[in-house]
Amino acid sequence: MTPSSTVLVLGISHASAPLDLLERLAGTDRPAEELVSDVTSVDGIDAAVVVSTCNRLEIYAETRASAPELDGLGELFAQHTGVDHEEIAPHLYSHHADGAVRHLFAVASGLESVVVGEDQILGQVKLGLERSQRLDRTGRVLAKAVQTALRVGKRARNETGLNEAGRSLATAGLGFFERKVGSLHGKTALVIGAGAFAGVVVAALRRSGLDRVHVANRTPEKAQRLAETTGGTGYDLTDLPRLLTEVDVVVGATAATGHLVTARHVEEALAARDGRELFLLDLSLPHNIAPTAAELPGVTFVDLRRIAEEGQEDEISAASVQAAHELIDAEVEQFRTGLRLAGAKPVLTALRTAATEAAEAELDRLARRLDGLDGATRQEIDRSVRRIVDKALHQPTVLVRELAADPDGARHIAAFTRLFAAAESPHDSDTNDPNEKKIEAIA
Numbered sequence: 145m146t147p148s149s150t151v152l153v154l155g156i157s158h159a160s161a162p163l164d165l166l167e168r169l170a171g172t173d174r175p176a177e178e179l180v181s182d183v184t185s186v187d188g189i190d191a192a193v194v195v196s197t198c199n200r201l202e203i204y205a206e207t208r209a210s211a212p213e214l215d216g217l218g219e220l221f222a223q224h225t226g227v228d229h230e231e232i233a234p235h236l237y238s239h240h241a242d243g244a245v246r247h248l249f250a251v252a253s254g255l256e257s258v259v260v261g262e263d264q265i266l267g268q269v270k271l272g273l274e275r276s277q278r279l280d281r282t283g284r285v286l287a288k289a290v291q292t293a294l295r296v297g298k299r300a301r302n303e304t305g306l307n308e309a310g311r312s313l314a315t316a317g318l319g320f321f322e323r324k325v326g327s328l329h330g331k332t333a334l335v336i337g338a339g340a341f342a343g344v345v346v347a348a349l350r351r352s353g354l355d356r357v358h359v360a361n362r363t364p365e366k367a368q369r370l371a372e373t374t375g376g377t378g379y380d381l382t383d384l385p386r387l388l389t390e391v392d393v394v395v396g397a398t399a400a401t402g403h404l405v406t407a408r409h410v411e412e413a414l415a416a417r418d419g420r421e422l423f424l425l426d427l428s429l430p431h432n433i434a435p436t437a438a439e440l441p442g443v444t445f446v447d448l449r450r451i452a453e454e455g456q457e458d459e460i461s462a463a464s465v466q467a468a469h470e471l472i473d474a475e476v477e478q479f480r481t482g483l484r485l486a487g488a489k490p491v492l493t494a495l496r497t498a499a500t501e502a503a504e505a506e507l508d509r510l511a512r513r514l515d516g517l518d519g520a521t522r523q524e525i526d527r528s529v530r531r532i533v534d535k536a537l538h539q540p541t542v543l544v545r546e547l548a549a550d551p552d553g554a555r556h557i558a559a560f561t562r563l564f565a566a567a568e569s570p571h572d573s574d575t576n577d578p579n580e581k582k583i584e585a586i587a
Contacts, residue, residue: 149190149285151244154217154236155202158258161235163199163429163449169225169232170198170399170429176272177279179203179224184281186216191283193290195251195272197265198399198429199258199448201225204248204272204290206283245289245479249472252297254306255465258452259316261306264344266297285483296475304471305464313451314348314395317425320446321393322352325421329353334391336384336405336432337398338366345397345427350374358391360384361398388413393423396432403434410437417442492541499537503529 158166176194183192183203191206203217218236222229239247247256252269254261273290276282282290301307322328333354335342338361349357357374360381361367368378379387381404388394388409396404405424410433414422419442426433426447438445507526511517517525 149206149208149283150241151248151286151289152189152205152207152238152240153202153244153247154205154221154238155195155200156221156232156235156237157202157256158199158448158452159256160237161232163447163452165227165232165235166199167429167431168227169201172225174224174226176275179220180276180279180281182220182224183217186220191276191281191286193272193276193282193286195269197268198427199452200251200256202251204244204286206286242476242480246472246476248289248293249296249300249475250469252293253300253468253472254297255300255468255472258448259313260465261301262313262316263297263301263307264313264341266294267340269297270294288482289479292475292479296472299475300468300471304467306468313427313448314345314397314425315352316451317395317427317446318348318352318393320450321423321425321444324444325423327353328393330355331392332390333357333393333395334387335359335370335395335397336381337361337396337400337428338363338370338378339398341427342397343370345395346370346374349393349395354393358387360387362400385409385412388422389416392420393425394433396424396426396428398428398432400428400432401430403431405433405437407434407436407440410434410443411440414440414442495540496537499533500530503533 156166156169176196179194180192183189183194183205186205188208189205190208193204195202195204201221203221205217218233219229221236222232225232248269250256252266254263254265257265269290273282273287273294277287318328329352331354333349333356335345335349335357336359337345338359342359342361346357346359356376357371358376358379359367359371360379360383361370362381364378364380366378367380371378384405388405394405398404410422410424422443424433424437424443424445426435426445429448431447433445433447435445435447437443507529510525511522
């Protein structure tokens, strides 16, 4: 990592691409670890973090290029997802330097989510960082940016009112049902999946007043552990057709590919429900529940597309969103200043090292010329010289830090580096050194 390293992001999300395309991207079985490794093999890229969700795939990279070439990353993006580059390219977006950091902070704050203010994205950003750390593919600049984003995301929610919005996709989806039939109190739900996201969904269902929440998963034991937190029961996926006849709400919350609930499953279940309506909420990409089930009478179907198109019933106030953006702008400026100061640190360290070494060399020479000095006197001379060095360096150190924090800090540091390099070059031989002559005179 060099002081000139900056952050780049290349991504695709629900805001830039149709959900049909996102569903195809989500269907890839190539692990994010592979994408991280491929990205960091590109010349000029020192580190990478991949943020992957059902409606977002983003590559954050630490790059040494002032104007990074994106074509290679776009090709890697396409190879990883299995979608032709020509098809995916129009939907990709990119940001560099401050723009990339601002985007990362906005993503972590939930401002770029389908449900503004939702907080699951914080965990997904953290997961991306931890994955890169395990692979040793996280540079100092990028790691600092992501760690700062996690802090900024929490600040934005707590200080601007974003946390008063729908806190998850599950909450937003359930809102559609509640507007149609009123309270869900007393009804029974079934969650398909038992991972981290399913756990969030289960908690949201319980907060909505549902009487019981069951869980179905490929591993029944895992489903049982999650269901027990709500007084429900865990089931195998093979039990889905029967469960569709019993529960009121079915939520798809697993990353499995292929429809786990087909239109035929739903149609057969409706025949045994005695006219009771079935509410289907699919929060997954690829879809867990066949969208064609929405065409059947007696079914209310909500998926990410509908949530994105219709938005939230209780929209966050424009003032809260504006306050969050202002907070992010201030944090971006602070992050930028921090990078400038980090760029000044090697220069200041080299300056102090050079001054200290020069002082030590003069003290050694003085000790050789005045070998009759007692220990106490030599220590006092040593302390005096070091105090002179500290005082001489104090003002330049303060000035360099102030210049580094300036918007044109990088240019100031470059000029100071050249000046220091010129001053450091020796111009006199040892025999013509005036300090040498003064020492000889004292001796």
